[in-house]
Amino acid sequence: MNREEMADVLEKIALLLELKGENPFKVRAYRQGAETVLAMEGDVVELAKNDELKGIKGIGDALRDKLGELAKTGGLEFYENLKKEFPESVFELFEIQGLGPKKIKSLYDELGVDSTAKLKAACEEGKVAVLPGFGEKTQKKILDAMAANEKFADRFRLGSVTALVEGMLETLRLHPEVSRVAVAGSYRRARETVGDLDFLVATKEGALVCEDFTTLPQVESVIACGETKASVRLQNGMHCDLRAVKNSEFPFALQYFTGSKEHNVALRSLALKKGWSLNEYGLNPVDPGETPPYVEEEKDIYRLLGLQYIEPELRENRGEIEAAAENKLPRLVELMNLRGTFHNHTTASDGKDTLEAMVEEAMELGLQYLGISDHSKSSWYAGGLDEERLLKQVEEIRDLEKMLGGFRIFAGSEVDILKDGDLDFSDEILAQLDFCVASVHNVFNLDEDTMTRRICRAMENEHITMLGHSTGRLLLKREAYPLDHARIIDCAAATRTVIELNCSPMRMDMDWRWWKRARDKGVLCSINPDAHSRDQLHNLGTGVRVARKGWLRREDVLNTRTAPEIEAFLKMPKAKR
DNA sequence: GCCGTTTTCGGCCCGACTGTTTTCAGTCG
Numbered sequence: 001m002n003r004e005e006m007a008d009v010l011e012k013i014a015l016l017l018e019l020k021g022e023n024p025f026k027v028r029a030y031r032q033g034a035e036t037v038l039a040m041e042g043d044v045v046e047l048a049k050n051d052e053l054k055g056i057k058g059i060g061d062a063l064r065d066k067l068g069e070l071a072k073t074g075g076l077e078f079y080e081n082l083k084k085e086f087p088e089s090v091f092e093l094f095e096i097q098g099l100g101p102k103k104i105k106s107l108y109d110e111l112g113v114d115s116t117a118k119l120k121a122a123c124e125e126g127k128v129a130v131l132p133g134f135g136e137k138t139q140k141k142i143l144d145a146m147a148a149n150e151k152f153a154d155r156f157r158l159g160s161v162t163a164l165v166e167g168m169l170e171t172l173r174l175h176p177e178v179s180r181v182a183v184a185g186s187y188r189r190a191r192e193t194v195g196d197l198d199f200l201v202a203t204k205e206g207a208l209v210c211e212d213f214t215t216l217p218q219v220e221s222v223i224a225c226g227e228t229k230a231s232v233r234l235q236n237g238m239h240c241d242l243r244a245v246k247n248s249e250f251p252f253a254l255q256y257f258t259g260s261k262e263h264n265v266a267l268r269s270l271a272l273k274k275g276w277s278l279n280e281y282g283l284n285p286v287d288p289g290e291t292p293p294y295v296e297e298e299k300d301i302y303r304l305l306g307l308q309y310i311e312p313e314l315r316e317n318r319g320e321i322e323a324a325a326e327n328k329l330p331r332l333v334e335l336m337n338l339r340g341t342f343h344n345h346t347t348a349s350d351g352k353d354t355l356e357a358m359v360e361e362a363m364e365l366g367l368q369y370l371g372i373s374d375h376s377k378s379s380w381y382a383g384g385l386d387e388e389r390l391l392k393q394v395e396e397i398r399d400l401e402k403m404l405g406g407f408r409i410f411a412g413s414e415v416d417i418l419k420d421g422d423l424d425f426s427d428e429i430l431a432q433l434d435f436c437v438a439s440v441h442n443v444f445n446l447d448e449d450t451m452t453r454r455i456c457r458a459m460e461n462e463h464i465t466m467l468g469h470s471t472g473r474l475l476l477k478r479e480a481y482p483l484d485h486a487r488i489i490d491c492a493a494a495t496r497t498v499i500e501l502n503c504s505p506m507r508m509d510m511d512w513r514w515w516k517r518a519r520d521k522g523v524l525c526s527i528n529p530d531a532h533s534r535d536q537l538h539n540l541g542t543g544v545r546v547a548r549k550g551w552l553r554r555e556d557v558l559n560t561r562t563a564p565e566i567e568a569f570l571k572m573p574k575a576k577r
Numbered sequence: 578g579c580c581g582t583t584t585t586c587g588g589c590c591c592g593a594c595t596g597t598t599t600t601c602a603g604t605c606g
Contacts (some may be wrong), residue, residue, distance in 0.1 A: 022578095025589055029578035060579050098595090100604050135597060380591060381606060419593090442606060443593065 010034035018101035039352040089115035152476040159505025177205040184257035190545040192508040196239040206244035256280035262317035313549040332548040342371030343528035349374035350382035352533035361534035369408035376424035378416040410434040421457030430463035439468030448482035466498035493521040503543025515550025
């Protein structure tokens with residue numbers, strides 16, 4: 001039993017109590033308890049075992065007893081009894097957008113629906129539309145939401161699989177029969193979501209390495225295992241391939257399996273013009289009389305085709321091949337260029353870690369400064385700060401900074417952009433901050449023109465340093481709201497507003513496809529983790545990869561600047577930045 | 578179920594939107 005499992009049990013209890021129509025405040029207490037378990041300091045499992053949870057806010061007598069039982073026995077009788085009342089599959093129903101506990105209960109009581117499969121059948125037979133409180137539109141919305149879930153079912157967010165991939169690479173690297181290892185595919189190209197993973201090894205013992213690959217702890221089941229390829233399904237449900245090639249084939253296989261398909265098609269046609277035939281095994285002269293060139297690394301392939309080396313992130317056939325032919329590829333930003341970051345939360349609003357803990361982690365990462373921007377009052381559900389609490393936080397920040405020997409904390413706010421483009425705080429309040437992120441958190445259903453004008457209005461404010469998560473999308477969960485990106489970028493350029501690359505794994509927003517345009521208009525990017533806990537600051541690494549995918553250079557990214565440079569930047573009138 | 582310079586009951590900070598209704602319930606941030 002670990003922290004996550006304990007929190008999961010409380011969360012599931014909350015769902016089941018909701019289904020039973022229990023007192024909503026009791027439900028909330030369990031949900032809050034789950035949050036507390038995840039966020040609290042110390043070894044919560046050990047504390048629960050020793051009955052030492054007294055005094056923790058959000059955990060009262062009842063939850064303390066239940067957590068104790070969980071920690072000591074690994075089970076919970078209360079939960080087991082509750083689970084007996086519903087089949088396990090009801091939890092699926094909570095994943096459907098637009099369905100809450102009341103509707104699920106109604107579906108369960110009236111139609112016996114207790115799984116997505118049964119729900120789909122009931123919708124298709126028209127049984128859902130005639131239930132009280134439901135209707136044709138609701139039935140259609142449920143079907144659409146289920147279709148969307150299916151569409152996303154086999155995809156994963158880039159930032160959520162980084163640790164898994166790094167772990168597997170490390171293990172493969174240690175294999176005695178393996179000389180080279182890489183991950184290819186859309187993961188290597190830093191797409192914001194990936195469907196499957198492609199690992200590549202150079203070895204003389206393909207069958208052995210494939211066999212050993214299928215026994216990795218991350219593997220759930222084996223689909224196929226041969227001499228050059230193994231296919232498995234991982235514990236997290238991901239499809240994953242390993243390809244074993246000879247060392248001499250490795251660069252070609254790496255290039256080929258990295259893709260994208262469009263990039264490779266363009267590259268092969270370029271090769272043909274030069275009298276070569278390129279495939280995943282080699283680069284061969286079309287004229288059989290000539291000898292194939294010596295290739296040791298992927299770089300050599302590009303060089304032989306008369307191209308600059310094209311970084312994997314750029315390989316989408318969006319102009320990179322032409323630029324490489326003219327020696328005009330940008331030198332892309334790197335993680336080591338980052339000096340600090342903005343847009344982070346603390347326990348003052350919905351963050352899990354205190355100001356001190358966040359700062360400590362930023363220092364640990366080798367940064368020179370950290371921007372704090374908790375939610376504003378309209379985001380009350382996230383514990384948004386009102387004017388009084390905000391100004392108090394600014395004071396706390398100034399006080400803490402004095403004790404840090406040079407590390408800078410920039411005091412800011414993630415201020416809500418209200419429906420009409422007004423901001424949640426007055427200019428007088430905003431003027432007292434070092435910086436300000438403006439974000440949309442509600443009323444997502446405006447038409448494109450209205451939404452664009454709303455956001456532009458916020459950017460026109462002198463005190464708004466940067467625009468937060470511009471499209472509002474939640475990857476694999478919620479589509480972006482309609483937005484005229486070209487106008488947003490023009491407005492950012494005109495008002496000298498920075499645009500954020502929010503590198504929370506859920507967001508990666510603004511989308512990488514727009515960054516080159518923004519860069520060319522002189523718009524600065526700020527790579528921000530939107531961290532709600534200290535460990536989320538580590539998402540900066542993935543953020544940099546996505547910035548690279550957007551063709552961004554060091555000079556295009558605000559937070560590659562040093563603390564004194566940032567200070568000067570923020571003090572400058574916006575128009576002169 | 579939690580919490581309390583209103584200590585053992587009575588609150589638990591909202592507002593927009595949708596689709597169902599005919600004045601409102603359910604869902605979502």
